[in-house]
Amino acid sequence: MRSPRMRWSRLYTPTFREDPADADAASHRLLVRAGFVRQLMAGHYSLLPLAVRVRAKVIAVIREEMGRIGAQEVLLPAMHPAEIWRRSGRWDVMGEEMFRLQDRRGAEIALGMTHEEIFATLAQEFGSYRRLPQIWYQFQTKFRDEPRPKSGLIRVREFTMKDSYSFDLDAAGLDRAFDLHHEAYRRIFARLGVPAIPVRASSGSMGGGDSVEFMCPSDAGEDVVVRCPDGDYAANVEKATSRLAPVEDGPGPPEPERFGTPGVRTIEDLAVRYGVPADRQIKTLVHVLDGALTLVLMRGDHALAEQKLADATGAAAPRPAREDEIVAALGARPGSLGAVGVTGLPVIADEALRGRRDMVTGANADGFHVRGVDVGRDIAAVRWADLREVAAGEPCPECGAPLEAVRCVEVGHIFKLGTKYTEALGVTVLGPGGDDILPVMGSYGIGVERAMAAVVEASHDDAGIVWPVSVAPFExxxxxxxxxxxxxxxxxxxxxxxxxxxxxxxxxxxxxxxxxxxxxxxxxxxxxxxxxxxxxxxxxxxxxxxxxxxxxxxxxxxxxxxxxxxxxxxx
Missing domain, CATH: 3.40.50.800 (Anticodon-binding domain)
Structure with missing residues (x-):
């Protein structure tokens, strides 16, 4: 963005000498101090002249790289009829983060959080396979009713997203579009000066198959990336796995034995007072999954990754059960819960418990536990899934080296959606053999203002921001x-x-x-x-x-x- 004449005496740059009191991230502090942004209300920011210049340059870089992969730019509405979101099943899935309103005629409207449904609606006009493949993209304002906006431009309620969507005849075409975006994103973030790490990720409410996030290391980040220092593995903690050391269990007793544990409420209590190591305990959590109370079993020393639970079950809005719900269903409070003998509730267990014997778990009676539990023998109808949150220091699943955990800001996310949206919205094309084919979709996003903040997170010092030439407000x-x-x-x-x-x-x-x-x-x-x-x-x-x-x-x-x-x- 160049101006024929730009003199500082006429430029609006309201700088501060002191940090703003409410800034909780380096980018927030510096973008306010240096006169780039001003907050209107929580999660909504005005971009001042310097920020507009940077934003335009970020968009120019993205636009150029999207052009290199053959993408075509469009612009779709920011307000969407509820009916389209209901057809995809996401009107309810999105929950309270979706801004909803009614027009003067009472029609239900959403402010767009994302545009998969709307792009798929346009794709209804394809007609023939000869119009595929297609890659479309836009720069559009998105609205998300974040419960806790924070860190300036990093987590907001209103922002610009570059979102692109690919349409292909088959999985091979989708793979190609996905790879094109993957490489384009690598180039984009390199040009922006953002040290983005591509990591395996959960697709969450987007649905579909594989997804990759691009993560920028930052203390202001709300995501944790688990990565191998040798560079052969990186994943969001919501998706990450690791090698677990094999465990040798004794045969244990022929049937479980109940024993008293008065006052025991935690894994640590049982370990310290009764000598039962955490890795020999079965931790029983109770969650409500789409209205159904479900027992979730973990090894005592392992934490549940809640996104893994949602992904494994497909639950739209999983939540921990309340204590009153737990007592009504199991007759005991948390700390004394177990799945032995339970038949009326679904049970899902982490893979780390598969094949384990001689374990200890709650007896569903306050002050009592059960020992000698053989998971395969004593717990009925177990469904298995990877539910465990990986911790730093565990062995890399690829090479065995100790993994490290890095706090990061997500700056981009690419998804293989498959036919989720084309099927829901009735998108078909006439194939070469005369039969109807469901196109497969991909979805690919970059938050523009968040990318600006990520540049600052990655490049600043005690004196202020250090913009790279590519996106600096002035060179x-x-x-x-x-x-x-x-x-x-x-x-x-x-x-x-x-x-x-x-x-x-x-x-x-x-x-x-x-x-x-x-x-x-x-x-x-x-x-x-x-x-x-x-x-x-x-x-x-x-x-x-x-x-x-x-x-x-x-x-x-x-x-x-x-x-x-x-x-x-x-x-």
């Missing part, structure tokens, strides 16, 4: 120190004009301010290069060129300054 700031010195002003204006004419995105700092204040603003805002034009330098025929990323300053002859800066800006 160069020509800083005029002696505004009342005609010779200095003339030199600065000439250099500014030359850089502008040669295509540099440059701003002239012509404010009548102290040099220190000007330098601090350039550093806070994060402009990659500063060219300082002052009286002593002009008298010597030189200017100073300072790189924001390193702080290194070079003295350059005025006649060579424009060419020198162009060289620095060259990719």
């Amino acid at each position: 160069v700031a020509v800083v005029l120190l002696n505004v009342n010195d005609d010779e200095v002003r003339s030199a600065a204006e000439s250099l500014y004009g030359t850089l502008l004419a040669e295509g540099a995105d440059v701003v002239l700092d012509d404010r009548d301010e102290r040099p220190g204040a000007k330098f601090k603003d350039v550093e806070l805002i994060g402009i990659p290069y500063r060219v300082t034009v002052g009286g002593r330098g002009v008298a010597a025929g030189t200017v100073e060129v300072t790189a924001r990323a390193t702080g290194a300053t070079e003295t350059v002859p005025i006649a060579e300054a424009a060419a020198h800066v162009r060289g620095l800006l060259a990719p």
